[in-house]
Amino acid sequence: MMAQILAVLIFLGSLWLIFSEKLNRTIVGLLGAAVMVSLGKILNFYDETQAANALDFNTLGLLLGMMILVALLEPTGFFQFLAIWAGRISRGRPLLLLILLGTVTTIVSMFLDNVTTVVLIAPVTILICEILGINPIPYLMAEALLSDTGGVATLVGDPPNILIASAAGFSFNDFLTHSLPVVVVAWLLALALLRYLFRRELAVTPPNADVVLQLNPRESLEDPKTTLRVLIVLGGAILLFFLEEPLDLSPAYVALCAAAVALAWVRPEISDVLRRVQWSVLVFFAALFVMVGGLEASGVFDKFATILVGVEGVPPVVFGLFLLWFSAGLSAFVDNVPITIALIPVLQVLSTRGVNVTPLYWALVFGAGFGGNGTIIGSSANIVVATISESTRSPITSKLWNKRGLPVMLVTCAVASLLYIVLFPLFTQ
């Protein structure tokens, strides 16, 4: 009993420190993991071997593999190329520019890291807006909001999806059949809503729109050879993700193989590539796994299961909708990764009590994914565009986000809820 109380205190204390942002989340995670294992050794419920087994290789391997591919693609100018190309095609027409930049950012971030995509596309967006003489805010916000929305569609689109897929055993194709249809509807409505919310800004016709035609996408592509090689490998990896089930491959295996092949083909300065890998994210994930493993070993979850008597009686749709809005509300204010990592064991406990948790996992996918749109600090992509906009004449403020971003979160969550109810049988299998 003592072990269980202390383990819960360590976990909740760490979450509180992460959410309050008093200390960097990776430092908190590592410290929490160290304390958890130490306590486990003293009270004899958890040790190094169990901690090592608690590391979810599927998640860590997939993240590392994809991060290496992105690190290879980052300096090639590929992201810049796409944004410049979108600018040219739009011929400087505001609405078309918003749609094209939003679409490019979404499609790229469905397969690659959202934050990297936004970090590399936002400066080019500011370039296009500045030479056109228009306000960049609608475009920057659309990129963050639409890429966060689009990221929910695929297994590799957003870290919570990777975590949920690993815990629930969802495949890449499961996301395409369950999540993608909902995301397509939510994304289109989000775009229509952005058009309405920014109608005043988008009505301004740039005086000299032809200036974007002077931009040459080819010239902005610094390293076409590397771009092509990495894209071919990435394409192969995505193809293998589709064939995950028939070939019995794990996404982590595919991603790490792709990283190895790409590295061997491009042969870059390896230290430069590894420096661009987001190690703090990987260490944070690993530390959270060790902490949750400690909770499990202490028997907290078994105890928790005995408390949840009668939960089987709750109608599953109601339960799912509650979880969707609960996780959305939380992830509007805090990082959706710790929320997901904390809620997954709860769902695992429910499953031991005979609850069909498959629809609950999908509710968590939608809630954790769409919830991040709600506030300026809701997702890393939001924070990034807000920070980049600070150097412009019209920075994105928290107040502005509440007026233009929060409606997008509410609409996407409402659409997800509606489709969740209508398509509920689909989400139960």
Added chain:
Amino acid sequence: MIKDWMKRNVFSIPSTATIRQAAAMIVEHHIGLLPVIDVEGRPVGVVRMSDLLSLELPVFVNLLPDLDFVHDFGAVETTRPTSEELDRPVTVLMQPRITVEETCGLLRAYALMYKHNLHDLPVVSADGILVGIASRVDIGVAILSAWKNIGLSEP
């Protein structure tokens, strides 16, 4: 020593001046740097031409690693700072002062400019009053002028 090579007619502005006044002075005297002085004539900082130009420089210039593919700057070519921006005190753009005393050696003066990437170096008297200014060219010429005698004195 730097005092033998510096310019003594140094233009400066008081810390109460506006950005607009600083720009006018730089244009009038065709100079790259203005020391900002307090009421006693002691430098409190400097305003460089590039600090003023930063008000016009588009944001993307500092965000993108490379600009070669941007052939036409379009609207930003004709975007000017607003009247409110120009009427702000010059101290908002002021950089920390780096000065040397009149007795400073030439190589030390050059090394400071090299390390801090300065083009002009204000010179102060022992009691801290601004007395002159030396450019990179002034100091470079002073150092290089000694080279012409190297090897000539030997028979």
